[in-house]
Every structure is written in structure tokens, then in C-alpha cells.
Amino acid sequence: MSEQVARHLASQREAILDRLLALIRLPSVSTDPAFEHGMRGAREFLLERLRALSLQDVRLLDAPEMPRGGQPAVYGAWLGAGPDKPTIMIYGHYDVQPADPMELWHSPPFEPTIRDGRIYARGASDVKGSTTIAIETVGAFLAVEGGCPVNVKLFLEGEEEVGSPSLPALIEANRELLAADAMLSADGGGASGPQAMLNIGCRGITSLRFSLRTAKKDAHSGKVGGALRNALHEMARLIATLHDEHGRVVVEGFEAGAPPMTNALRAEAATLPFDEAAWYALYDATPFGDPAYTVRERTTLRPTVEVNGMWGGYTGEGGKTVTPAEAHAKLTMRLIPGQDPEGAQAAVKAHLERHAPAGVALEFDYTPGGTRAYTLGSDHPLRAAATAVLRREKGGEPALTRLGGTVPITTIFQEMLGMDSLMFGLSSADEDAHAPNEFFRLSSFDEGLRLWPLLLTELGRMDRAAFRREG
Amino acid sequence: MSEQVARHLASQREAILDRLLALIRLPSVSTDPAFEHGMRGAREFLLERLRALSLQDVRLLDAPEMPRGGQPAVYGAWLGAGPDKPTIMIYGHYDVQPADPMELWHSPPFEPTIRDGRIYARGASDVKGSTTIAIETVGAFLAVEGGCPVNVKLFLEGEEEVGSPSLPALIEANRELLAADAMLSADGGGASGPQAMLNIGCRGITSLRFSLRTAKKDAHSGKVGGALRNALHEMARLIATLHDEHGRVVVEGFEAGAPPMTNALRAEAATLPFDEAAWYALYDATPFGDPAYTVRERTTLRPTVEVNGMWGGYTGEGGKTVTPAEAHAKLTMRLIPGQDPEGAQAAVKAHLERHAPAGVALEFDYTPGGTRAYTLGSDHPLRAAATAVLRREKGGEPALTRLGGTVPITTIFQEMLGMDSLMFGLSSADEDAHAPNEFFRLSSFDEGLRLWPLLLTELGRMDRAAFRREG
Missing domain, CATH: 3.30.70.360 (Alpha-Beta Plaits)
Structure with a gap:
């Protein structure tokens, strides 16, 4: 059933790409009040799109008292898979980092420009690209199959880039609405590219x-x-x-x-081949950091x-x-x-x-x-489902990786709603998120439109009870 | 003869003050190209004033190739005292420091505001106030006596606050015009106030x-x-x-x-009573700096x-x-x-x-x-003339001081034209030059209109030959 959905997404590729570019053009910089129009524009764009894809209960989520810098989230659900199927919260965010220093951009940050198979724009990689893939995948299931393999709640945050100041208040005010068995994040993960990787945590x-x-x-x-x-x-x-x-x-x-570093953690960090010289060359920089650790350890486990x-x-x-x-x-x-x-x-x-x-x-x-830092337990069904998809699509056991950055929602949803999460975004580490000339690969965009239907299908094969065990 | 001139200046006090305020209103920030209109305005104002005061040869001085940031100087002369009288170059500058941080000013920096006997404005103390006193003194001699006690060349610089980048080229191009026996500077000196002080150098x-x-x-x-x-x-x-x-x-x-610090220098620095605790209290700061030296030594001789x-x-x-x-x-x-x-x-x-x-x-x-740092030789006639004026007007031997700041022209004129100089400005050290809420005391303004006629008269009693000896 995921194959038909993937074919549908492929046939709609140009229209989906146009919608992604339209979303990028809305300059949703959450840290700077001067961009409030861009924030509002992005919210309205997403509300309209979720409604067009036949999601239900589409609306903005707010808290009674939003702290300074607080931004409403965009919400929409489809709960027709039935009570035996897991309910999956799908997470993305519509806000982006500031674009300065402006003078270092080769094309305007909010005018997406396609060069050499890449979309150059602020927010293309972090994380409007992967967020669009997640939304459109759910929409394609509804359009082609009339339903999703799992129950779905889309939660699109507007303050990830400022540290999610009002998220706890927002969850508190919408506790029942947001209840789910697990969360699948379009932010973080590194699911694209030839190397199978499974992201199991973040700093x-x-x-x-x-x-x-x-x-x-x-x-x-x-x-x-x-x-x-x-x-x-x-x-x-x-x-x-x-x-x-x-x-x-x-x-x-x-x-x-x-706790002090363990051999198990060091072995885990070594599952992914990593060329340190090439990494430093990427930044035109010389090796630096604690000599007792590898670069991968320095950037994820220290x-x-x-x-x-x-x-x-x-x-x-x-x-x-x-x-x-x-x-x-x-x-x-x-x-x-x-x-x-x-x-x-x-x-x-x-x-x-x-x-x-x-x-x-x-x-x-x-x-x-x-x-807090986050780690997905080794026996969690999210890990099993993603491993199965990656093993089948890319061959071999996926390398285990951790994000050096932070997806605050991962920890907040776990602490407040008891919900574990898996990052399954399509961005790559070299795409200059948070820096001038951020870009997102079109190949990753296309891969996301194949992998996300497979993952939702795999999760739909799992019993809801599997998500309820402790650990 | 200086008494009549001082009486004339006192009778014209309000008109002179109005002209000073008008000059201050022209925002002549030399470091920032955005203020070019203020620089031009200040130059035109001064050219017009020098002509109105019957100075001769009034014009802008330029060099064939002005470096980046170069600004023409304003020039005017009166050479009717005859060849036996010394020719004195009178120096001032018409450019000012930038005004930022703007938000810390209690009144607009380029709208002079008189409060508590002080003119609050950028450039009031550094150094439009003392420059105006010098110009008006020369004008009063010409108006009342029909001539000055000495030959006078007014040289009003436009790039003191940016380190005088084109001054050497400008002097080179006008070497003959600028020849003089000594220079009297309206910048630096601290000639105002009850304590008689003679400034003999700068860092x-x-x-x-x-x-x-x-x-x-x-x-x-x-x-x-x-x-x-x-x-x-x-x-x-x-x-x-x-x-x-x-x-x-x-x-x-x-x-x-x-050379290492000498006991003679330490004794010289101690001629002025100095309350270190009060000095730090002025800045709401705690004592700091090399414990081997006094605050006065730290700020002038180190x-x-x-x-x-x-x-x-x-x-x-x-x-x-x-x-x-x-x-x-x-x-x-x-x-x-x-x-x-x-x-x-x-x-x-x-x-x-x-x-x-x-x-x-x-x-x-x-x-x-x-x-380079500058020191006026202990046997120079400029020193003798100023000492005589201060001794008579304030009583006792003047304390010897040095400026912790820099008057580049002092060194440049000495090195290029063999001309020694004396700083005889009326600004005080606490007037927040280079900081928000710069001010100039009206009492210093009035004192300058008394002291400058006396000093020119005293210099007129000296033979030109006295300026020519070595040392």
C-alpha cells in the first residue's frame, strides 16, 4: 500500500516542490519581532494546506499565557485507523533561524534558488523541507488510500529556533488533544543518502x-x-x-x-564511518577539541x-x-x-x-x-520500524548516530506526555543550517517522499500495545 | 591693552555664545561619511566667521592627494605685528567624535542644551568651545586695537578625531604658508578653573x-x-x-x-594635588592599574x-x-x-x-x-609666557600636567616645521569628551575670554629671537 502512495507522491513532485518553495518564501524568523508577518504567513499557509489535505480538527494551538517570544503551533489530525493502531504524533517546525550575516549569501535567503540540485534558502534544510515531506505523505495516504496506516496528529511548532519557550504551557493547555503513543520528528535524523543511519538521540x-x-x-x-x-x-x-x-x-x-564515557558508547559512535580530515576540510579549519575523543564523540557525546x-x-x-x-x-x-x-x-x-x-x-x-539530552531506548518499536525500513531500502544494519544539536520537543514530550520519539528528517549535516547559504538537496527531498510512506506503513503493522511497555 | 580686549569680549559674550552654539549644531563627525554635511557646514561657518573678523587670506587648506578620511583645514592669518614679533600658529579643530551610544544622551548630542551652567553637546568640550574662544580673541584684538600683539596664523583642523591622516600631506603642500615660530593649541591644556596648571605634554x-x-x-x-x-x-x-x-x-x-621612570618625572606628576578616590568615584569604578604608579602617572607617563x-x-x-x-x-x-x-x-x-x-x-x-608623545622643553618662551599669565591670574606656581590623550598636531608640527607648541585649552578632564553627555562649563568659556587676551599680550612682549634658540 505504501508503493501506490509513493508513486502518487512522485507524480505530484513538481506541485509539492512548488508548495515547499512558497513556504520558504515566508520569512518565519521566530527570534526577531520584525519578522512577525513571516511567522503569520507561514502559519496561514500550513493551516490552509492541512485543510486541503483533508486533515481534521485543523487549528492553531495556543496557551492561555504565552511567554515572551511564544508562537502558536499548527495542529491537524487523522484518527481513522482505529483504537488498535498506534497514534503517531508527527512533528515539524515552521520557524527558521535569522539570516544574517546577509552579505555572505550568494542568493537572497528568502528567495529560494535551485542550483546544482539544491534548494538554497534559509529554512530549506532546517526544516521546511522535511516538514513538507511529512505533511504531504499523510495527505497522499488520505488521497490514495482514503486513510493512513496509523492514527496521525500533526504538530508543527513555531518556536523551535528560540528554544520552545511556551511549549510546556502549550502542552499543558492541550494535554488531551496531544496524547499519542509515540512521536516521529521531521527535524533531525539524517535519513537521506546512501548510508543507512538511525538517529537515536540528541544533545x-x-x-x-x-x-x-x-x-x-x-x-x-x-x-x-x-x-x-x-x-x-x-x-x-x-x-x-x-x-x-x-x-x-x-x-x-x-x-x-x-556518567563517564563507556566503551559501549564509543563503539556505538564508531558504527558510522567518519572522515575527520574531510570534516575539517569542509570548514577550511584545522583539527581542534579534546584529544581524548574522536570528532564524532566531541560533537555528540561531549x-x-x-x-x-x-x-x-x-x-x-x-x-x-x-x-x-x-x-x-x-x-x-x-x-x-x-x-x-x-x-x-x-x-x-x-x-x-x-x-x-x-x-x-x-x-x-x-x-x-x-x-535535557535525549536517547531513544534500544528496544523501542520506533527503532524497530525505522531499522526495518532502512535495512530493506539501503541494505545492511543502519549506523547509530546522535544529533549534536537539540530538538527540545523530544525531551519535553517525553517528560510531559511520556512519549518517546524518533528523528527521521532528511536534512544532511553539511547543509549549512544556521549559517549563510543554507541548502536542501533535491535528492533528499525525493528520498523523503519514498521513505516516509514506508515508515508509516511499517508502524501500521505494529500493535498499539507494543508502544505501551515500559523502557 | 589686553584689558580693553577682554572688556570687549565680555560685552559681546552673548553673541559669541550664540555663535558657539550654532557651530555645535553642525554635526561634524569626521569618522563617519554619513556626516559629510556636518563637516561641510562647520567649514563654511568658520570661513565666514574668519572673514567677518577681518582675518586675511581666509581659505581651505588641502593637499593634492588627500588620503581616505582626509578633510581640509580652515586657515586665516593676520601678519601685521611686524617681523620682530613672533608669529604664532593658533590651532583648533572643528571635527568631533561620533555621538553613539545615542540612547545614553539626556538631550540630543547636536542640539546644545544649557543646564546648570554647562553646555551639553557633542564637541562642546572637545573642542569647539576653546576653538571659538581663540578665534574670537584674535577678532577682538583686531576690532578694538586694530591689530594683534603677535602675528597670527589660525589653523583649524578637520580630522583630529580620526588621527589626522592627511595632515602631513597638507603641511607638505603648504609649508611656506604655515611657517611660524610656535604653536598655541586650543585643544588640551586644562587652563580653566581655580588651580593654575600648565600642560607640558601629551601621550x-x-x-x-x-x-x-x-x-x-x-x-x-x-x-x-x-x-x-x-x-x-x-x-x-x-x-x-x-x-x-x-x-x-x-x-x-x-x-x-x-627611558625608565625618573624621580624628577614623579615629582613633576605630583605637583598637582590629585584625589584618587574621588577620581574613581567619578566613574563609579574601583581602583585599577599598575600598583607601582599613581593614577596620574598611569594615565600620563605610562x-x-x-x-x-x-x-x-x-x-x-x-x-x-x-x-x-x-x-x-x-x-x-x-x-x-x-x-x-x-x-x-x-x-x-x-x-x-x-x-x-x-x-x-x-x-x-x-x-x-x-x-609620538610630546613634551614642551622647560626653557621655552611659550612656557614662560603661560606661566607668567597663570601666576598673575591664579596665584602661585602652576602645577605641571601632561595630557593622557593625544594632540597629533603637536608632534607633527614639531617634526615637520620645527615648531614647539603649548596647549592652552579651557576644557576640563571631567567633561565626558568622547562619551555620552559631553559638556563644557560656561565658567570655563568666560575664563577663556579673559585668559587668551592676556596670553597673546604676554607673547607680544617677547622678542621673536627668543623662539629661535635651540632646545
Whole structure:
């Protein structure tokens, strides 16, 4: 039955691609209020599309009190498979990262441009491409078969790129509506390409922003230079205390709760062939990081503290002889299984406070907590279904991978709704998500339109009871 | 004869003040091409005023090839005192610092506002106030006496705040026109207030900007975090190597050529009472700097390396999980007598190159060289004339001070035209030059209109030959 659906999707390929390009043209940058029109446009586009595909109960999901930056989610369901079939929550997100630095794009970020078999645009890879594949697969089952192999609830988030601030409130307000046996995510996974891969987890995240002040006002560097603290010197000294020369985090208590690396984990990380030299060549960079671990381990099984932005003083054209009184930094921390987000965040904050000398005032701006790392249990039916599909389509046992990034919803849905999840997105790691010239391969787009019908069919063969066991 | 001139200036006080406010309203920010209209406006205003005051040969001075950022100077002369009287070059500048951060100003920077006996505006203290006093004094002599006690050449620069890039070319092209026996500067000096002070020098300056690169492009911090160098971490580590924890510069070879501190210099620095606690309280800051020196020594007799601006990564609203590939910094170095600007600059550049690890590429953007520190010889007639005026008007021996900042023209005129100079400006150190809410005291404005006629009269009593001796 999935073959007919896949054929239907292939026959509709150009129309589906046009719809993806139309969705990309809506600049849905969730972090910047200036893009509210793009957010609204993307929501309206998706509501209309879900209705056109005959999904039921199509609507926006909101919480009574949305926090600052909160964005409604788009929802739609088809529950006609019956009570013995599992109910699968299908997850995607319609928001995208900011596009700056704009000057580095070779074509406008919100005008998708197809070159060399790739769609170049902000959000093409992360994650409008895979989200479109998931939506259209469900629609094709309904159009061709009059129904899906499983019950389906589509949940399309609008604040993934800002850390899902209102998601817990939104789930709390719609607990019954969102109940499901498991979640299948269009974000993350790396299901495309010749190498069969099964993504079984992701790192967690927490963040911290702070300002540093050394005097009540900026001053003339000629008048005060040599006797007044310079906020930029102090910021540099402070940031430099976070890592050693290999980039290892040296923050006391940061890894509390995380068990030491095991041979089993190292063997798991080694199931995927990985060319470290080629990886560094991709960035035109030299090898870096904790020499005790492989690159794959460093980027998936080790935690990080990263400064994403840092600034202060005069940054305009020309020069200005100022001794700056304030400086700013934005940090994010990637977490591994066992780390408590609030604890890791508190450890970094305490480190900064401990290392700031008298005369240097720190002011923090942060939401306590964050998202834990996630691992899908080895005996879960989602893993069995995906393994079967990949084994059959690509041959051999899929390599086990983890995402170095974070899909907050994975952890949140598990903690709040007891729902495990599998990432089965089609994006590849080299597609410059979060950077200029993001792209999505058309070959991955086409592969997604083949793999998603197979996976829903495989899940439909499983009894709902299999999703209920503990573990 | 100076008393009549001072009385005339006092009677014209309101009209002179109005002209100062009109000059301030012209936003002559030389560092930013967006303010070209303000630069042009200020030049036209001054040309018109010098002509109205009956100066001769009033015109703009230009060089055949002005470098990037070059601005013409305003010139006017009166040479009727005769060949036995000294010819004094009077220096001021019509350009100002940028006004940002705009949001910290309590009244608009280019709309002068008088509050509590102070003119609040960008350029009020640095240095349109003192420049106006100098111009109007010359005009009053011509109006009241029909001539000045000395021959006068007014030279009003337009690029002091950007380091005078085209001044050498401009002097070269107008060598004969600019010949004089000495220079009297309206910039620097601290001649106002109850404490008699004589400024006998200033620190020099050189600058260096650089960008740091760790990869060819920004990347998703989830994908690469832990295995790719973060340009902001590297920038922080690099900047942190420039100073020790007391803010002492630890750059090898930076002080080459500067003789060690002497007891005579320390005694000179101590001639002015200085309340260190009050100084730090002014900035709401805690004591800082090399504990082997007093604050006055640190800010005038010791060199500095200062980061004036530093930035990289995502600095907009919200967050962005990026591992930045590039970071930027703007540095200036304050120099003491003996330091060679090009050598000091090269030492800092070599230090940065030596401390950048493999995999971190630096790209420098700078003009080689800079301005040497300046000291007015102890037996110079400028010093004698100013000492006589201050001794008589304020009582007692004037304290000897040095400017921690830089008046590039002082060194340039000495090196190119063999002309010594005295800074006799009316600004005070606490007037927030180069910072938000810059102001100029009306009491200093009035004092300048009394002191400048006295000083020109005193110089007119000296024989031209006294300016010609060596030393």
C-alpha cells in the first residue's frame, strides 16, 4: 500500500516542490519581532494546506499565557485507523533561524534558488523541507488510500529556533488533544543518502546571556587609559577562563550527573564511518577539541560551552578612542545524557561570578533550565520500524548516530506526555543550517517522499500495545 | 591693552555664545561619511566667521592627494605685528567624535542644551568651545586695537578625531604658508578653573585593527560544537594575553626606546594635588592599574594597549546557536616619550601573531606608524609666557600636567616645521569628551575670554629671537 502512495507522491513532485518553495518564501524568523508577518504567513499557509489535505480538527494551538517570544503551533489530525493502531504524533517546525550575516549569501535567503540540485534558502534544510515531506505523505495516504496506516496528529511548532519557550504551557493547555503513543520528528535524523543511519538521540541545551560593567559610563581612553578597567579586556579574560587550550570546558560542576564515557558508547559512535580530515576540510579549519575523543564523540557525546555572540565598545566605521564600560555575551551550553540543564547553567553562572574580579559587575539575563539530552531506548518499536525500513531500502544494519544539536520537543514530550520519539528528517549535516547559504538537496527531498510512506506503513503493522511497555 | 580686549569680549559674550552654539549644531563627525554635511557646514561657518573678523587670506587648506578620511583645514592669518614679533600658529579643530551610544544622551548630542551652567553637546568640550574662544580673541584684538600683539596664523583642523591622516600631506603642500615660530593649541591644556596648571605634554598614539578567522564560515553550534574552533573564544584568549591581572601591558618590546621612570618625572606628576578616590568615584569604578604608579602617572607617563571595540557572532535580539568563524577588534596604544609609534605598533602585532595558535588566521588593517608623545622643553618662551599669565591670574606656581590623550598636531608640527607648541585649552578632564553627555562649563568659556587676551599680550612682549634658540 505504501508503493501506490509513493508513486502518487512522485507524480505530484513538481506541485509539492512548488508548495515547499512558497513556504520558504515566508520569512518565519521566530527570534526577531520584525519578522512577525513571516511567522503569520507561514502559519496561514500550513493551516490552509492541512485543510486541503483533508486533515481534521485543523487549528492553531495556543496557551492561555504565552511567554515572551511564544508562537502558536499548527495542529491537524487523522484518527481513522482505529483504537488498535498506534497514534503517531508527527512533528515539524515552521520557524527558521535569522539570516544574517546577509552579505555572505550568494542568493537572497528568502528567495529560494535551485542550483546544482539544491534548494538554497534559509529554512530549506532546517526544516521546511522535511516538514513538507511529512505533511504531504499523510495527505497522499488520505488521497490514495482514503486513510493512513496509523492514527496521525500533526504538530508543527513555531518556536523551535528560540528554544520552545511556551511549549510546556502549550502542552499543558492541550494535554488531551496531544496524547499519542509515540512521536516521529521531521527535524533531525539524517535519513537521506546512501548510508543507512538511525538517529537515536540528541544533545540537550541551556543558555545564558550576560552583561559586564566596569564603570558607570564609557570614557576617553586618553584620559583614563591605564587606570580604569576596560570592559572588553575584562570580558576577554572572563571568556578565556571557560576553556583550556584544547577547547575543553573547565567549569567546575558543569558535568555533574553525566556518567563517564563507556566503551559501549564509543563503539556505538564508531558504527558510522567518519572522515575527520574531510570534516575539517569542509570548514577550511584545522583539527581542534579534546584529544581524548574522536570528532564524532566531541560533537555528540561531549558537552560544550559556546559563546554565540560577544560585543562591546565602538564597532562602527573608523575608530573611536573609548575605554568601554560595558560588554555583552550570549552563551549556549550543549548537554549530554545525565546533565541537568538548570545545574549546568548554574555551574557556568557560578564560574563567571567566581572569575569576575572585584570592580567587574555581571548582570545575567536568562530563563532557568533548558532541555535535557535525549536517547531513544534500544528496544523501542520506533527503532524497530525505522531499522526495518532502512535495512530493506539501503541494505545492511543502519549506523547509530546522535544529533549534536537539540530538538527540545523530544525531551519535553517525553517528560510531559511520556512519549518517546524518533528523528527521521532528511536534512544532511553539511547543509549549512544556521549559517549563510543554507541548502536542501533535491535528492533528499525525493528520498523523503519514498521513505516516509514506508515508515508509516511499517508502524501500521505494529500493535498499539507494543508502544505501551515500559523502557 | 589686553584689558580693553577682554572688556570687549565680555560685552559681546552673548553673541559669541550664540555663535558657539550654532557651530555645535553642525554635526561634524569626521569618522563617519554619513556626516559629510556636518563637516561641510562647520567649514563654511568658520570661513565666514574668519572673514567677518577681518582675518586675511581666509581659505581651505588641502593637499593634492588627500588620503581616505582626509578633510581640509580652515586657515586665516593676520601678519601685521611686524617681523620682530613672533608669529604664532593658533590651532583648533572643528571635527568631533561620533555621538553613539545615542540612547545614553539626556538631550540630543547636536542640539546644545544649557543646564546648570554647562553646555551639553557633542564637541562642546572637545573642542569647539576653546576653538571659538581663540578665534574670537584674535577678532577682538583686531576690532578694538586694530591689530594683534603677535602675528597670527589660525589653523583649524578637520580630522583630529580620526588621527589626522592627511595632515602631513597638507603641511607638505603648504609649508611656506604655515611657517611660524610656535604653536598655541586650543585643544588640551586644562587652563580653566581655580588651580593654575600648565600642560607640558601629551601621550602619543598608534592603532591596530584586526580580524580573526577560525573557519571559512559560521556553523551550527550543535553540529560542530566541541570540535571546531569558536572565533570568539579565540579572540577572548588572544586579547587576554595583552595584559596581566593589574592591567599592565605584557607585550614584548612594546616599551622599547622609553627611558625608565625618573624621580624628577614623579615629582613633576605630583605637583598637582590629585584625589584618587574621588577620581574613581567619578566613574563609579574601583581602583585599577599598575600598583607601582599613581593614577596620574598611569594615565600620563605610562603607555597603554586598549581595545576600543570587539565583536563577533550573533549580536541581535534573541539568540542564535552559531559557532562564529570570525571576530573583530579595534585597538589603540597610548605612547610615552621615547616610544616609536611604528615600533610599538609592530610589537603589538607581533605579540598577537605569536599568541594566535595554528588554525587561527589574523588579518590586520592599519596604517603603519602614529604620533609620538610630546613634551614642551622647560626653557621655552611659550612656557614662560603661560606661566607668567597663570601666576598673575591664579596665584602661585602652576602645577605641571601632561595630557593622557593625544594632540597629533603637536608632534607633527614639531617634526615637520620645527615648531614647539603649548596647549592652552579651557576644557576640563571631567567633561565626558568622547562619551555620552559631553559638556563644557560656561565658567570655563568666560575664563577663556579673559585668559587668551592676556596670553597673546604676554607673547607680544617677547622678542621673536627668543623662539629661535635651540632646545
